[in-house]
Amino acid sequence: MLRRSAADGPQPREGFVTARWEADHSASFERRLGKSASELRITDNNPSCPDIWELDNGDFAVIGRDLTESYDGRLPAGVSVGVDERLVVIPRLMVIAAKEDIPGE
Numbered sequence: 001m002l003r004r005s006a007a008d009g010p011q012p013r014e015g016f017v018t019a020r021w022e023a024d025h026s027a028s029f030e031r032r033l034g035k036s037a038s039e040l041r042i043t044d045n046n047p048s049c050p051d052i053w054e055l056d057n058g059d060f061a062v063i064g065r066d067l068t069e070s071y072d073g074r075l076p077a078g079v080s081v082g083v084d085e086r087l088v089v090i091p092r093l094m095v096i097a098a099k100e101d102i103p104g105e
Contacts, residue, residue, distance in 0.1 A: 027055040034098030042091050050090040052098050064088035 030053070034040075037049035051063040068087045081087050 024055075024057050024059065027057040027059060029053045029061065030056045031101075033060070033101040034094055034096075037091075037094070040091070040093055040097060042093060050094055052090065052094060054101075062088055062090060064090035 033052040033054055036051065037043035038045065043049045049063070050065070051061075053061045053063075055061055065088060066086050067089050068081055068085075071081075071087050075081070
């Protein structure tokens with residue numbers, strides 16, 4: 001069974017094994033959360049804009065600026081970015097606009 005510390009958050013119930021999450025490459029875009037960058041007026045109308053989408057499997061896709069290298073060496077304790085991951089940043093306004101669209105469970 002995978003061992004976790006209290007700092008990792010709630011512990012799984014006895015008898016349950018937690019598995020490492022893997023992205024489903026076959027998932028499709030289901031719906032945008034919040035508003036587009038154009039609707040929020042945070043773009044110069046070029047095609048590369050930040051966005052938040054729910055996928056058809058319930059996971060989320062975030063499109064933002066890749067700042068992985070910028071944050072290398074100054075991540076908080078216990079935070080890491082895997083070799084197959086990227087740290088992306090999106091505007092605060094975009095997350096606030098998406099708040100009501102994010103499911104509670």
